[in-house]
Amino acid sequence: MFAILIGVAIGIGLPIQTSVNSRLRRAVGTPFLASLISFTIGTLFLAGTTLIVDHHLLFSPQLFQTQPAWLWIGGIFGVLYLTANILLFPKLGSVQTVILPVFGQILMGLLIDNYGWFHAKVSPLTPIRLVGALLVLVGVITTVAVGAWFLTRKTYDRTTVPGNGLWPWRLLGVLVGMLSAAQSAINGHLGKVLASSLNAAFVSFLVGTLALLLLNLGLRSPLQLRHPQGQTNPWWMWLGGIIGALYVLGNVYLVPVVGTGLTVVIVLVGLMTGSLLIDHFGWLGSPRNPITPVQILGLIIMITGVALIHLA
Template identity: 45%
Template sequence: MLLYALLGVAIGVLLPNQSAVNNRLRASVSTPWVMAVISFLVGTICLAVLTWATVGTVSFDATLFVTQPWWLWIGGLVGVVGMTTTVLLLPILGALYSTALNLTAQVITTMVIDHFGLFGVDVYRATSWRLTGALVVVGAALLAVLAGRARPQRQVAPSPGWYVIGIAVGVCFGIQVAVNGQLTGVLGSAIHAGFISFVVGTVALLVLVVITRSSLRITVPAAETHNPWWMWLGGLLGALYVTGVAFLSPLIGAAATVIVIQVGIIAGSLVVDHFGVLSAPRKPVQPLQVIGLVIMVAGVLIMYAPELFG
């Protein structure tokens, strides 16, 4: 189990790097939706090649649409809904509150899914060890986030409805973890499941780009002389992330997957911020952030205490 936890941390480290890459791509395109489409297209192409190489085909038995539940195919869609809603929500709630709501809702959602075996997942009861470990991880993650960001100052407080939407974003991402894990079991391949998820997400984003009539023009920001080659790699990192989550979720449960990945996300974020990786703004790591990361690791150990020390 500890090896799976370490794998989850490694998967989580990918996400902050993807964010840094996509932020640079965003500077060269007209809207966030165009950036997302490009990122998803790159990820879809990469996963198509990997699926063909490992499975021998990118298709699947069409009878699965009849024999399997309808929700099996919505992982990519709910992921896109969560992502696009986050983009709209950030200017209203700010990164601090958006992150807090998203993380808390993800953990609660996946805990409920695991405890009751929703979406056909294996049952992982919310024991006192798991609940305590999850609470410690969430609290420590919020400590790390709070230590690195100033409390937002607003002239007008957002309506309560926006906070509900922020929670709904976390619910979407929690459902995506469970659904893609089940799709992995049905297709027999996490790479194949990731490919299907990306195809669905790409189609949804293309529809959104058409509706918003976003320009597809690629430009070079005024302060730079050229676009770096690595700004196109966000989709590859996203593909690795989604595939890793789809692989890990059936093995340790949706909740444990989300929690160990959050440790990796915080660790990766601290590295990206401190060293200014991939042209990200440099923000020195604060002592409280390191303390928060250490406490997160302790929380994961608490979750696995019965297996490690029992």
């Protein structure tokens, strides 16, 4: 039960982080520079916390020789997921940008658990687990797509790219969702190798920060701090990295305990819950969109799916 509460909590933090980083992006001008700042703050937060708790940041260089190469790329997968979502949104619209990566996350989570990829805890894919995963996906679709339709009486998926031209972008959405689930499994095993969830989260964030630094240097992103529409920049726009750090830390802790598949779906429930709360109350400057009965039904369906996977 404690693991489920942690998963839901870090899932709720994700849409809050998105809102915070969106405000940071308005202040610095580019999404990639905002991501770099967010990752850098998260890395510094995890470095300080790790030093306080574990009293060290370094580990034996022999691990690079004795451990598989994929152990160190979790942070890169996180950057790819973040960047791809920035690219997908204008192509696919908000609904598909949410649903397709979710499908990829659930699919990859079940595959990792079933085959024990990335040295993950093996949990065979039983019919009950499969039904639970499908219920989670149906709940996401109900909450996002059907809920949006009831709010606006029209689809959000209006794009300028006709016909089959969207399919490569859709496949990319599923792929980056699979990379996100793989990141959770990789970081979970890294935590076991380093014997520290904190140290593993720090390494993952450090790798992501270095990747984003190279990306920004290549793009020559200008360093600037603006005041959009003459507004004062709020202090909380710098907290996205800390929220992201807690999310990665929570995943590192959860994966060895409950498995990648269940971790993914628990976090998804928290993510949808947090998104609805932000919309309903208009937190962090977001426009208010009251929760509808259909969206509540979607959450109930997701929770039912999580229960089936957990009990299987």
